[in-house]
Amino acid sequence: xxxxxxxxxxxxxxxxxxxxxxxxxxxxxxxxxxxxxxxxxxxxxxxxxxxxxxxxxxxxxxxxxxxxxxxxxxxxxxxxxxxxxxxxxxxxxxxxxxxxxxxxxxxxxxxxxxxxxxxxxxxxxxxxxxxxxxxxxxxxxxxxxxxxxxxxxxxxxxxxxxxxxxxxxxxxxxxxxxxxxxxxxxxxxxxxxxxxxxxxxxxxxxxxxxxxxxxxxxxxxxxxxxxxxxxxxxxxxxxxxxxxxxxxxxxxxxxxxxxxxxxxxxxxxxxxxxxxxxxxxxxxxxxxxxxxxxxxxxxxxxxxxxxxxxxxxxxxxxxxxxxxxxxxxxxxxxxxxx
Amino acid sequence: xxxxxxxxxxxxxxxxxxxxxxxxxxxxxxxxxxxxxxxxxxxxxxxxxxxxxxxxxxxxxxxxxxxxxxxxxxxxxxxxxxxxxxxxxxxxxxxxxxxxxxxxxxxxxxxxxxxxxxxxxxxxxxxxxxxxxxxxxxxxxxxxxxxxxxxxxxxxxxxxxxxxxxxxxxxxxxxxxxxxxxxxxxxxxxxxxxxxxxxxxxxxxxxxxxxxxxxxxxxxxxxxxxxxxxxxxxxxxxxxxxxxxxxxxxxxxxxxxxxxxxxxxxxxxxxxxxxxxxxxxxxxxxxxxxxxxxxxxxxxxxxxxxxxxxxxxxxxxxxxx
Amino acid sequence: xxxxxxxxxxxxxxxxxxxxxxxxxxxxxxxxxxxxxxxxxxxxxxxxxxxxxxxxxxxxxxxxxxxxxxxxxxxxxxxxxxxxxxxxxxxxxxxxxxxxxxxxxxxxxxxxxxxxxxxxxxxxxxxxxxxxxxxxxxxxxxxxxxxxxxxxxxxxxxxxxxxxxxxxxxxxxxxxxxxxxxxxxxxxxxxxxxxxxxxxxxxxxxxxxxxxxxxxxxxxxxxxxxxxxxxxxxxxxxxxxxxxxxxxxxxxxxxxxxxxxxxxxxx
Numbered sequence: 001x002x003x004x005x006x007x008x009x010x011x012x013x014x015x016x017x018x019x020x021x022x023x024x025x026x027x028x029x030x031x032x033x034x035x036x037x038x039x040x041x042x043x044x045x046x047x048x049x050x051x052x053x054x055x056x057x058x059x060x061x062x063x064x065x066x067x068x069x070x071x072x073x074x075x076x077x078x079x080x081x082x083x084x085x086x087x088x089x090x091x092x093x094x095x096x097x098x099x100x101x102x103x104x105x106x107x108x109x110x111x112x113x114x115x116x117x118x119x120x121x122x123x124x125x126x127x128x129x130x131x132x133x134x135x136x137x138x139x140x141x142x143x144x145x146x147x148x149x150x151x152x153x154x155x156x157x158x159x160x161x162x163x164x165x166x167x168x169x170x171x172x173x174x175x176x177x178x179x180x181x182x183x184x185x186x187x188x189x190x191x192x193x194x195x196x197x198x199x200x201x202x203x204x205x206x207x208x209x210x211x212x213x214x215x216x217x218x219x220x221x222x223x224x225x226x227x228x229x230x231x232x233x234x235x236x237x238x239x240x241x242x243x244x245x246x247x248x249x250x251x252x253x254x255x256x257x258x259x260x261x262x263x264x265x266x267x268x269x270x271x272x273x274x275x276x277x278x279x280x281x282x283x284x285x286x287x288x289x290x291x292x293x294x295x296x297x298x299x300x301x302x303x304x305x306x307x308x309x310x311x312x313x314x315x316x317x318x319x320x321x322x323x324x325x326x327x328x329x330x331x332x333x334x335x336x337x338x
Numbered sequence: 339x340x341x342x343x344x345x346x347x348x349x350x351x352x353x354x355x356x357x358x359x360x361x362x363x364x365x366x367x368x369x370x371x372x373x374x375x376x377x378x379x380x381x382x383x384x385x386x387x388x389x390x391x392x393x394x395x396x397x398x399x400x401x402x403x404x405x406x407x408x409x410x411x412x413x414x415x416x417x418x419x420x421x422x423x424x425x426x427x428x429x430x431x432x433x434x435x436x437x438x439x440x441x442x443x444x445x446x447x448x449x450x451x452x453x454x455x456x457x458x459x460x461x462x463x464x465x466x467x468x469x470x471x472x473x474x475x476x477x478x479x480x481x482x483x484x485x486x487x488x489x490x491x492x493x494x495x496x497x498x499x500x501x502x503x504x505x506x507x508x509x510x511x512x513x514x515x516x517x518x519x520x521x522x523x524x525x526x527x528x529x530x531x532x533x534x535x536x537x538x539x540x541x542x543x544x545x546x547x548x549x550x551x552x553x554x555x556x557x558x559x560x561x562x563x564x565x566x567x568x569x570x571x572x573x574x575x576x577x578x579x580x581x582x583x584x585x586x587x588x589x590x591x592x593x594x595x596x597x598x599x600x601x602x603x604x605x606x607x608x609x610x611x612x613x614x615x616x617x618x619x620x621x622x623x624x625x626x627x628x629x630x631x632x633x634x635x636x637x638x639x640x641x642x643x644x645x646x647x648x649x650x651x652x653x654x655x656x657x658x659x
Numbered sequence: 660x661x662x663x664x665x666x667x668x669x670x671x672x673x674x675x676x677x678x679x680x681x682x683x684x685x686x687x688x689x690x691x692x693x694x695x696x697x698x699x700x701x702x703x704x705x706x707x708x709x710x711x712x713x714x715x716x717x718x719x720x721x722x723x724x725x726x727x728x729x730x731x732x733x734x735x736x737x738x739x740x741x742x743x744x745x746x747x748x749x750x751x752x753x754x755x756x757x758x759x760x761x762x763x764x765x766x767x768x769x770x771x772x773x774x775x776x777x778x779x780x781x782x783x784x785x786x787x788x789x790x791x792x793x794x795x796x797x798x799x800x801x802x803x804x805x806x807x808x809x810x811x812x813x814x815x816x817x818x819x820x821x822x823x824x825x826x827x828x829x830x831x832x833x834x835x836x837x838x839x840x841x842x843x844x845x846x847x848x849x850x851x852x853x854x855x856x857x858x859x860x861x862x863x864x865x866x867x868x869x870x871x872x873x874x875x876x877x878x879x880x881x882x883x884x885x886x887x888x889x890x891x892x893x894x895x896x897x898x899x900x901x902x903x904x905x906x907x908x909x910x911x912x913x914x915x916x917x918x919x920x921x922x923x924x925x926x
Contacts, residue, residue, distance in 0.1 A: 241899070
C-alpha cells in the first residue's frame with residue numbers, strides 16, 4: 001500500500017521532504033556533456049519531482065552522493081587537525097535496482113572489508129533509498145544476467161507519470177512523514193525488467209594463468225587509459241589520498257581522498273619508481289577480473305551489477321560485454337584466441 | 339547572342355571560356371544541405387548541363403556546360419533548392435539575386451565533430467539571412483574549433499568557435515587527462531597546482547580539449563558560446579595573408595552586428611572607380627586604416643565584459659606589390 | 660571531536676621521535692614512541708599534514724617504541740627527514756598481519772632479504788638473535804647494492820655473533836665485502852633437516868622470485884617459505900584498492916604470505 005499524490009500535492013510533499021532531507025536523483029545537467037550541446041545526466045539535488053530523469057540511464061551513478069569525488073577528510077591548521085562536519089541534512093537518494101545492488105558492494109568495502117569507514121558510515125546512516133522502477137531495459141543493460149533487476153534493500157518505492165507521483169514507503173521514518181499528507185491510498189506493482197537484449201554468462205571458473213592469456217593483449221593498443229569506465233561504475237570504490245597546503249595560507253591545508261582509477265597511470269606507483277601493470281591490457285584484465293572473478297572469490301558474489309555504464313561511456317568503443325563473452329568462450333586450459 | 343554579362347554574373351551564372359556556355363553556381367550556406375537538393379542538382383546537370391558538377395571550395399555546386407539560353411529554365415528548376423536552403427530571394431523563380439558576397443561556408447561543426455564548439459551551419463544560416471542578397475565582395479567562413487579546418491583565417495571574417503572551460507574542482511580526480519591533452523593537442527594552458535588544475539586564462543584558446551578529455555565532468559563547456567573573430571585574411575595576387583584576431587571571447591550577436599557594420603563601412607569608403615566597381619574589403623581597410631574600420635565596426639555594439647578587443651591589428655603575409 | 664576520533668581510523672596520533680639512526684644518506688631509522696601490540700612486518704602510515712602519508716614497515720620493536728626505517732624518495736619522506744629527535748610525527752596503524760614468530764620456533768630458520776626488504780624482517784632476526792634457543796639453526800643472507808647501501812650496520816655487528824650471517828653486495832668498490840647476489844649463497848647453505856626448515860624471503864619482486872626458486876631447488880617446500888609483498892597503499896584499511904592483488908588486499912591479508920598463497924597472487 002502506498003500514497004498517490006496528484007502533481008500539485010507532490011509539490012507539497014517534496015517541500016516537506018526537503019525540510020529534512022537533501023534529495024538526490026538523476027537529473028539533466030544541460031550542456032555539461034563531453035561534447036558541445038550535449039547534456040550530462042548525473043546525480044544532483046532536485047527541487048521538483050519533474051527533475052528526475054526516467055527515460056534515460058544516468059551517465060554517472062549515485063555513488064558520488066555517498067562517496068564524493070573529491071572528499072576532504074581532515075583539515076589542518078598549524079597545530080590542529082579537524083574532521084569536517086557532517087552534512088546538516090539527511091539524504092534521500094532515488095536510484096534504480098541495479099544501483100541498489102551496487103550499494104551493497106559499496107557497503108561491503110566501506111563497512112565490512114577491514115575497519116568501518118568513518119566518513120562513508122556517517123553518510124550512509126543518514127540516507128534513505130528510494131527505488132525507481134524500470135519499465136524497460138536500456139541499451140547495454142544486463143541486470144537480468146547479473147540478478148540485479150530486482151532489489152529489496154530500499155526504504156520506499158517511487159513511480160511517476162505525467163499527473164501523479166506514487167510513493168510506497170517501507171521505512172518507518174518515511175511512513176511517519178507521509179502520514180497526514182494530501183494523497184490517495186493506492187497500490188502499484190514494482191516495475192522491473194525481466195529481459196535485456198544483452199545477456200552474459202559469466203564462467204564459474206577460469207583457468208589458472210588467465211592473467212597471461214593473449215585475449216588481454218589487444219586492449220593494450222586500444223585502451224587510452226582515461227578511467228571513464230571506473231568513474232561511471234557504481235561499484236568501483238578506489239581512491240587516492242592527497243595532502244595539500246593552501247596557496248593563500250601555507251600554514252593551513254587539508255587531506256582529501258579522491259576517486260582513483262586502475263586504468264589511469266599512477267595507480268600502482270610506489271616510491272622508488274616501482275609500478276605494476278604498466279600496459280593497458282594488464283589494466284583491463286585487472287578491472288574485468290575484479291568485476292566478475294576475484295571479488296566473488298573474496299565476497300561470494302559478483303561485483304558487476306550489469307548497469308552497462310562502462311559500455312556506454314568508453315570513447316574507444318571497448319566493450320566490457322564483448323570481453324565477458326570472450327571469457328565465456330575460454331574452456332579450462334584453453335584460450336580465447338584459439 | 340546579346341547578353342548582359344554583369345547581370346549574368348550577378349544572377350550567379352558564370353561567363354565561361356567556352357562561348358555560349360555558362361555554369362550555374364549553387365550556394366549551400368554552412369555546407370549543409372538535405373540530400374534531396376542533390377537530386378535536383380543532378381536533374382539540372384543532366385537536363386541542361388553536360389552532366390558534370392564541380393564541388394566548389396566555398397561549398398557550392400557549379401553545374402557545368404549550360405547554354406546561356408537556358409538560364410531562365412535553370413532558375414525555375416533551382417527554385418526548390420533556393421527555398422530548401424533558405425536563401426533570401428527577391429523574386430521567385432528568378433534564381434539568385436546577388437553573387438558578390440560569397441557563400442558563407444563552414445566546417446561540419448558540432449553536428450558531427452567532437453571538437454566542434456557550436457553548430458556552425460546554424461550560425462552560417464543566421465549570417466546568410468542577415469547579409470544576403472549583397473553585391474559587395476565579402477568572404478566569411480565559420481569553423482567549430484581552433485583547429486580551423488575550414489581555414490577561416492583566410493577569409494575577410496573568420497569565425498572560430500570557443501568555449502570558456504568551466505572547472506569544478508570538487509569533481510576533479512587529478513587524472514591529468516586535461517593537462518596532458520592541452521599540452522599535446524593545444525597550447526599548454528593548464529597546469530597542476532595542489533593536485534587540482536589551474537588554467538592560464540591568457541594562454542587558453544578556448545578549444546575545449548580539456549572538456550572532451552575530462553572523464554568526470556570537472557571540466558564542462560560554458561553555457562555562453564564564444565567565438566574568435568579574425569579579420570581580413572585573403573588570397574590573391576598582391577598580398578595574400580592570414581586574418582588576425584579582432585575580437586576574442588565574442589558572442590554571436592556581436593559578430594553579426596560587426597559584419598553588418600562592415601558593409602556600411604565599405605559602402606562609405608569603396609573606390610567606385612575600381613575595375614568593375616569592385617574593391618575588396620581588406621584593401622579598403624589597408625587604404626583607410628584599421629582605426630577607422632574599428633570605429634565603424636564597433637558602432638552601436640555592446641560587447642560582453644569578457645570580450646577582448648585588439649586595439650591595433652597588423653597583418654603580415656607576402657607582399658608581391 | 661573526541662568521540663569522533665574513537666571511530667575514525669583516518670585520524671593519526673602524534674608520536675615523538677626518540678632517536679634517529681642514520682644508515683646511509685637517504686635511509687634513516689626513526690625510533691618512534693609507541694606502546695601497543697605490533698609485529699615485525701606490519702606497517703604504519705606515517706604522515707606530515709599537508710604533505711601526505713607514507714606506509715612504512717616496522718623494522719624494530721621495543722617496549723615503548725617502534726623503529727621505522729625510511730628511505731628518502733619523495734615529497735612525504737623528504738619532509739619526514741627534516742625532523743629531529745624530540746620532534747613528533749603523525750602515525751596511524753599498525754596495519755597488516757606481520758610475521759608471526761611462533762610459526763618459526765623450533766625451525767632451522769633461513770632469512771634472505773634484499774635492500775630495504777631487510778626492514779620488515781629485521782624484527783624477526785632481532786627476536787631469534789636474542790632467543791637462539793628457540794631455533795634449530797639460523798642463517799641470514801642480506802644483500803645490498805653496494806657497501807654504502809648497507810643498512811643496520813650496528814645490528815649486523817651483533818647478528819654476526821648470534822647467527823650465521825652473510826652480508827653481500829651486488830658490487831663492491833672496496834675490499835672486505837662479499838660480492839654477488841643473495842641467490843649465489845643458497846646452493847651452499849648448510850641444511851641439516853629439510854623437514855624443519857622455515858624460510859623467509861623479502862625484497863624486490865624479481866629478487867623474491869629467483870630466491871624462492873633457488874630455495875626450492877634445495878628441496879624446501881612452498882609451505883615452508885614466507886614472503887612479504889610491498890604494494891602502493893593509501894589507506895591501509897582495505898578501502899582504497901591500490902594494494903589489491905587478485906582477491907587479496909595486501910594491507911589486510913598481508914603483507915606477509917606463506918608462499919603457497921603468495922605464489923598465486925598476481926598484480
